[in-house]
């Protein structure tokens with residue numbers, strides 16, 4: 001079951017005249033069980049960390065003010081299916097134009113699953129004719145350093161090799177990490193729309209460089 005929810009904007013934003021703003025992006029949040037997909041999504045939408053979330057699949061419609069205008073988008077917080085691990089359904093792929101792949105830095109299996117899902121997304125989108133697919137890889141639970149089994153470098157290199165963005169965050173500890181992840185992905189979705197017209201932009205180069213050398217701290 002997928003629950004549809006509409007949230008208020010988390011920055012003050014007025015409805016555009018003539019009705020609600022048009023949904024400009026569909027964001028799919030994927031990852032293994034219990035890595036913090038809901039924690040990340042709820043943190044972004046409400047600024048809060050509530051600890052336990054149940055495992056209901058939800059689609060949220062949300063709007064933010066960016067660059068002086070309202071941007072409305074949907075977020076599908078998925079539940080990992082044990083049966084179809086590593087696979088992203090055709091329905092989800094068709095729906096989404098931006099992906100957030102979450103793993104836990106304390107759970108190597110979740111990192112391996114994120115790698116499989118990344119490859120699955122790239123292959124199927126390429127087959128459908130989309131070259132540039134906005135994806136952000138997120139290593140969550142950064143507060144649990146003592147239980148870390150996936151290094152930052154591994155995450156960063158996987159992101160670099162698949163032309164994805166990369167952040168390590170703690171949804172439990174701060175709001176800022178979640179905010180940066182969603183805003184960066186919205187930027188990537190916007191860039192991907194115009195990239196048909198442009199060659200690889202300076203943003204893409206900067207993003208790749210920072211995936212290798214920088215952005216250790218995102219919060």
Ligand SMILES: Nc1nc2c(ncn2[C@@H]2O[C@H](COP(=O)(O)OP(=O)(O)OP(=O)(O)O)[C@@H](O)[C@H]2O)c(=O)[nH]1
Pocket residue numbers: 031032033034035036037038039040050051052053054055056078079080140141142143144169170171172173
């Ligand atoms: N320490 C720590 N715990 C976290 C963090 N994010 C989520 N959790 C915890 O991890 C557990 C799973 O979080 P969820 O957000 O439900 O994970 P999920 O991926 O949505 O889980 P499913 O949808 O059931 O697969 C919960 O107990 C959260 O409180 C984090 O950044 N740090």
